[in-house]
Amino acid sequence: MQTSCKQGTNLTRAATRFKEAARGRRVKGWLADRCVRSGSTAARRILRASSTDQGVARRARGISMDHAKAANFWQTVLDQADVLRAPLSCTPEDAGWDEVVTQVTTAMETLDAAVREVDERLGVEATQAPVPDGGLIQLAITCGCNVDAIDAVLALVDAAPVLPASLTVCAFKPPVPADVISSFGTMQFAGQEVAFDAIRFIARPSEDEAGKYDIVCFAPNEAQTPFDEGVPGSMAVQMVLGMGIGEFKLMTRIGQIGVVLSDDPPDGSVTSWELNELMERTSLH
Numbered sequence: 213m214q215t216s217c218k219q220g221t222n223l224t225r226a227a228t229r230f231k232e233a234a235r236g237r238r239v240k241g242w243l244a245d246r247c248v249r250s251g252s253t254a255a256r257r258i259l260r261a262s263s264t265d266q267g268v269a270r271r272a273r274g275i276s277m278d279h280a281k282a283a284n285f286w287q288t289v290l291d292q293a294d295v296l297r298a299p300l301s302c303t304p305e306d307a308g309w310d311e312v313v314t315q316v317t318t319a320m321e322t323l324d325a326a327v328r329e330v331d332e333r334l335g336v337e338a339t340q341a342p343v344p345d346g347g348l349i350q351l352a353i354t355c356g357c358n359v360d361a362i363d364a365v366l367a368l369v370d371a372a373p374v375l376p377a378s379l380t381v382c383a384f385k386p387p388v389p390a391d392v393i394s395s396f397g398t399m400q401f402a403g404q405e406v407a408f409d410a411i412r413f414i415a416r417p418s419e420d421e422a423g424k425y426d427i428v429c430f431a432p433n434e435a436q437t438p439f440d441e442g443v444p445g446s447m448a449v450q451m452v453l454g455m456g457i458g459e460f461k462l463m464t465r466i467g468q469i470g471v472v473l474s475d476d477p478p479d480g481s482v483t484s485w486e487l488n489e490l491m492e493r494t495s496l497h
Contacts, residue, residue, distance in 0.1 A: 277367045281330045286373050288326040289351065292319040293376045299340060300347045300378055327353065330368055333361040337385060348378045352385045357454070359463045387458035390485040401448045402437035411435065411452045412481035415490065418467035425491070426468045429453070430477035445471050456484020457491060465491060 289296075296319055298312045320338060327334045335354045340347060353369050355361035369383040387393075398405045410432045415425040431445035439447045449471055454462050482490065 277364070277371065278330065279371070282368055282371045285323075285326045285330050285368070286371065288323060289375070289379075289381075290373070292322060293379055295319040296338065296349050296351075297376070297378050300349065323351075327368070331361065331364045333358050334364060334368065346378070348380055351379070351381045352459075353381065353383055354385050354459055357450075357459060357463055362463065384459040384463075385454065387461075387485070387488050388455045390489065393455055393485050394483070399448075399451075401435055401451075402439075404434040404436075406432060406435050406448055408452055409483050410475075410477075411449060411484065412477035413453070413484060413487050414478070414481050415487060421467040424465055424467035426470075427453075427466060427487075428470045428472060430472050430474045430481055432475045433473050436473070443471055445473050453484050453487075457488040461488070461491060 295315050299316060302309055302312055316338075320336070323336045327336045333355050335356060337352050337354055339350050339352070341350060353365050355365050365383050369381060372381050375381065393408060396408050398407050400406075412430045414428045414430075416427075418424040418426045420426075429445070429449040431449050435445040435448035437447045446469075449469070450462075453466075457465070
């Protein structure tokens with residue numbers, strides 16, 4: 213094994229550096245690729261909150277929050293609603309698509325600044341999902357896997373007003389539906405093409421933290437990036453793991469993570485979306 217680390221230390225710092233380096237590009241990439249393109253069943257999975265999420269969300273009602281700043285953030289969301297929903301009424305082949313992308317990118321930068329006024333640990337990201345009557349835009353309030361900011365996310369989402377049709381909000385970045393992420397093929401990490409299904413995981417119930425899994429991750433050699441901070445392959449591992457199981461599980465259901473660089477993962481290792489299905493079926497105590 214190359215190295216191991218406690219979740220929330222090296223991996224989170226690397227994720228923060230990568231996020232800062234990528235800021236301003238993720239929205240345009242999302243619009244150009246239109247990543248979430250599955251059917252209505254997958255869209256319902258995106259919006260469905262698990263019983264665990266709902267239970268934790270009750271904590272938010274007792275959290276101290278600057279209500280004026282929260283109200284200002286949600287007013288900003290309402291002010292930008294038409295721009296945010298514009299991609300639902302056009303396609304990349306339309307003449308005005310580039311202008312739509314530019315406007316949404318600017319709107320997301322505005323929302324990101326507004327949410328950081330509420331709490332500098334928070335961020336906001338957008339995804340597009342099809343539903344039977346056309347589609348919707350989902351905003352995810354995220355804390356970048358900072359476990360100390362979980363309650364801040366929940367409190368802000370709990371304060372959300374009724375949003376216009378086709379615009380929704382959720383706490384934390386949800387898992388990408390299995391039928392969608394499994395179709396992605398490859399992603400570029402620091403200029404290297406890495407297949408999503410080449411990053412594999414073996415999970416065992418943690419001996420030190422009840423209700424959590426300790427995970428060994430197997431990543432191909434090309435998964436190394438300049439953002440790994442002493443844990444080769446950790447950036448790619450965290451991104452693929454987070455996309456597969458979602459931000460909330462990454463913070464609350466994972467104990468220790470070990471990373472192994474290997475082009476030949478062992479039998480019994482699974483993809484991140486298969487790991488998510490395992491975690492959905494299994495309750496650890």
